Amino acid sequence: MKKFALILSVIVLSACAATTDDDRREKEEELKTYKNELSELKKKIAKLEKELSESSGEGIISVVATPISPSLFEHFVDVTGQVQADKNIIVSPESSGKIVSIDVKEGQRVTKGQVLARLNTEMIERSLDEIEINLQLAKTTFERQANLWEQNIGSEMEYLQAKSSMESLKQNKEALQAQLDMAVVRAPINGIVDDIIQRQGEMANPAAPFARLVNIDQVYITADVSEIYLQKITSGDEVTIDFPVLDKTISANIYRTSSVIDADARTFRLRINLSNPNADYKPNMLSVLKLRTFSADNSIVVPSILVKKDFSGEFVFIATEKDGKTIAQKQYIKTGIKDNNNTLVTEGLNAGDLLITKGYAQVVDGSVISI
Numbered sequence: 103m104k105k106f107a108l109i110l111s112v113i114v115l116s117a118c119a120a121t122t123d124d125d126r127r128e129k130e131e132e133l134k135t136y137k138n139e140l141s142e143l144k145k146k147i148a149k150l151e152k153e154l155s156e157s158s159g160e161g162i163i164s165v166v167a168t169p170i171s172p173s174l175f176e177h178f179v180d181v182t183g184q185v186q187a188d189k190n191i192i193v194s195p196e197s198s199g200k201i202v203s204i205d206v207k208e209g210q211r212v213t214k215g216q217v218l219a220r221l222n223t224e225m226i227e228r229s230l231d232e233i234e235i236n237l238q239l240a241k242t243t244f245e246r247q248a249n250l251w252e253q254n255i256g257s258e259m260e261y262l263q264a265k266s267s268m269e270s271l272k273q274n275k276e277a278l279q280a281q282l283d284m285a286v287v288r289a290p291i292n293g294i295v296d297d298i299i300q301r302q303g304e305m306a307n308p309a310a311p312f313a314r315l316v317n318i319d320q321v322y323i324t325a326d327v328s329e330i331y332l333q334k335i336t337s338g339d340e341v342t343i344d345f346p347v348l349d350k351t352i353s354a355n356i357y358r359t360s361s362v363i364d365a366d367a368r369t370f371r372l373r374i375n376l377s378n379p380n381a382d383y384k385p386n387m388l389s390v391l392k393l394r395t396f397s398a399d400n401s402i403v404v405p406s407i408l409v410k411k412d413f414s415g416e417f418v419f420i421a422t423e424k425d426g427k428t429i430a431q432k433q434y435i436k437t438g439i440k441d442n443n444n445t446l447v448t449e450g451l452n453a454g455d456l457l458i459t460k461g462y463a464q465v466v467d468g469s470v471i472s473i
Contacts, residue, residue: 144413165430165461165471167421172453175403177396177441183325183343183374185387189291189317195221196284198307201300206313208298212289218313221285221306230278233271240268293317318385321378322357325391326369334395335359341374342392348382396439402447408462409437409445419465421456421473430458432467 199221206218247264287306297314300306323343327335337358344351360371374391376383408418417434424431435450451457456473458465465471 140413163430163461163464163469163471165421165458165465165473167456167473168459170402170404170451170453170455170457172400173403175396175398175401175439175441175444175446176394177439178392179327179331179395181325181327181391181393183323183389183391185321185323185376185383185385185389187316187318187321187385189293189315189320190385191291191315192311193218193287193290193313193315194308194311195219195287195306196308197221197281198305199223199285201302201304201306201312204298204302206295206298208295210295211293212295212315213292214289216289217286218289218295219287219306221287223282223285226278226281226285230275230282233275233278237268237271237275240264240271244268287312289315291315291317316385318378318381318383321376321383321385323374323376323389323391324371325374326364326367326371327393329363329368329370331393331395332363332370335372335393339394341394343374344390344392345383345387346390347387350382352376396441398446402451402453403444404447404451404457405459406440406443406445408457408459409435418451419458419462419467420451421458421471427470428473430462430465430467430469430471 202220202222204219206212206216212218244264244267247261293315294317295313296316299311299313306312335356337356339356340353341356342351342353354374354376357373357375359373363370404418409416410418415434416437417432419430420433421428422431423429433450433455436448438446438448440446458471461471
């Protein structure tokens with residue numbers, strides 16, 4: 103019984119395999135038939151176009167034809183950039199203490215070293231007064247001990263102890279004076295007080311920001327560009343920059359491009375430096391950069407709307423003479439980059455060819471036309 107079941111399974115599998123092979127051959131035959139039909143359709147279309155073009159009289163189509171002239175072709179890509187400032191910093195005090203005075207206002211222009219605020223230094227000043235008194239005593243003691251030592255009176259150890267005490271107090275005084283200076287918050291750069299974060303009476307410390315200082319006389323723009331343009335965009339390239347909020351467009355040059363590709367976004371960063379004497383460009387302002395990625399002189403360029411496509415490829419219509427008539431000829435072309443509604447033609451057209459620019463939708467290959 104088991105042997106019979108095994109034989110039956112083999113027969114079924116063989117039948118399925120045979121059915122699969124038959125289906126494949128059937129589909130291949132069907133595909134071959136469709137290809138033959140397509141070839142016949144192309145021939146019929148060409149025949150009908152020719153017959154239509156041979157019609158005369160009212161069949162003449164009026165068109166506009168423009169001689170092709172080589173020109174400069176450029177391709178651009180738009181990316182979003184952001185304005186930033188190197189001198190956009192947070193200022194914090196160097197020591198801790200209560201803020202007793204704030205000597206500037208928001209929006210005020212300050213110079214490097216100018217006092218912004220002062221902290222409570224009462225304890226430091228008391229310690230400094232105490233040190234000063236002790237230092238005077240130590241100086242007097244040292245001077246007297248030095249006079250005795252010069253007269254060979256007293257021990258060397260007493261002389262050295264007096265000297266050490268005086269120098270130690272001097273160092274303590276210098277340390278307290280340094281702390282006193284650190285209790286004054288000063289501007290580290292020339293700029294504008296953009297924001298005062300803390301208020302008088304609050305406790306300040308080095309970990310807490312006190313104010314923001316900004317100098318935007320010089321700013322820069324950064325933008326992230328796809329790595330596919332890495333070899334096409336380099337330092338020194340001219341860039342058109344549009345600021346939508348300002349309704350303003352300027353030109354500048356790329357200062358540098360990054361040496362590292364972002365592993366997640368697959369982009370590289372570029373930087374453009376800008377002079378900003380009127381403070382028009384603000385940090386974090388958005389801009390649109392128009393970057394040129396391709397340029398070619400003496401190129402054949404046609405409007406993209408004129409490029410059509412059929413089974414054989416892309417084509418345009420040009421005007422040519424045949425048997426004493428002006429006809430529209432379907433000219434197959436090879437195209438390259440498309441940009442700004444224009445297409446770069448790499449093969450198929452030559453300078454001087456008459457490109458049909460109006461009426462092209464009414465003609466077919468061989469149509470009799472009047473220019």
